[in-house]
Amino acid sequence: MKSNAKAHAKNFAALNQPLKPFSEFGDDWLEIYAPIFTASEANGGVKKSFVRNGKTCYKSEHWTEKQRRHRLQKGTIALLLRPIISHIKMPCLVKLTRYAPRKLDKFDNLPMSMKYILDSVCEMITKDMRPGRADSHEGLEVQYDQIVSSEYGVKIRIENL
Numbered sequence: 001m002k003s004n005a006k007a008h009a010k011n012f013a014a015l016n017q018p019l020k021p022f023s024e025f026g027d028d029w030l031e032i033y034a035p036i037f038t039a040s041e042a043n044g045g046v047k048k049s050f051v052r053n054g055k056t057c058y059k060s061e062h063w064t065e066k067q068r069r070h071r072l073q074k075g076t077i078a079l080l081l082r083p084i085i086s087h088i089k090m091p092c093l094v095k096l097t098r099y100a101p102r103k104l105d106k107f108d109n110l111p112m113s114m115k116y117i118l119d120s121v122c123e124m125i126t127k128d129m130r131p132g133r134a135d136s137h138e139g140l141e142v143q144y145d146q147i148v149s150s151e152y153g154v155k156i157r158i159e160n161l
Contacts, residue, residue: 023080025087028160032080036073036117037152038098040109041066070116077120077156085124088158091139094121095157099149110144117154118142125158 023032039046046065047058096114104110111118122134135142141161 021080023084025084027087029158030084030087031155031157032077032084033153033155034076034080035151035153036076037069038073038100038113038117038154039069040104040113041115042109042112073116074120077117077154078124081121081124081156088125089160090125090137091141091161092125093141093143093159093161094118094125095143095145095159096121097155097157098144098146099151099153099155100146101148101150101152103146103148106144106146110146114144114154117156121156121158 021032021034023030025031046061048061049056049058051057096118098104098110098113104113118135119132122137122140123129125140126134126137128134128137
C-alpha cells in the first residue's frame with residue numbers, strides 16, 4: 001500500500017511559505033494580497049504586557065503607534081491598488097480576507113480590524129477622499145472572511161456586480 005505522505009508534506013510546506021504582495025486582475029475583477037498586520041480596534045488595539053511587582057500587567061498601545069499602523073495599512077493598500085483600480089466600476093463587491101495565526105470574532109472584531117483597509121479600498125474605488133464618506137456609498141457591498149495562517153496578511157478581491 002502506497003502512502004501519500006510526500007504529497008501531504010509538499011502541500012503543508014506550500015501553506016507555510018512567507019506570503020508576498022501580489023496582484024492579478026481580469027475583465028471584471030481584481031485581487032491583491034498585502035502582508036499587513038491587522039489587529040482588532042474594538043478592543044483598544046494591540047495590548048502590551050509588562051511585569052510590575054511580580055504581576056503581569058497589560059496596557060493599550062500608545063495612540064501614535066496605532067496611527068502609524070493605520071497609515072501603513074491605508075498607504076500600502078493605496079500603493080497596490082492605484083495602478084490597477086481602473087478595471088473596476090461601480091457597483092461592486094469587496095471581499096476582504098484576513099490571514100493570521102488566530103481567528104477574531106467575525107461579527108465585531110473582524111470588521112474593526114479591517115476598518116482602515118476598507119476605507120482605503122473605498123476611497124480608491126469611489127474617488128471620494130473625505131474621511132468617513134467613501135465606504136458609505138450605495139454601490140459597495142462588503143464581505144469579510146478569515147483564514148488561519150502562520151503569516152499576517154490581507155487578501156482583497158473586488159468584483160463588478
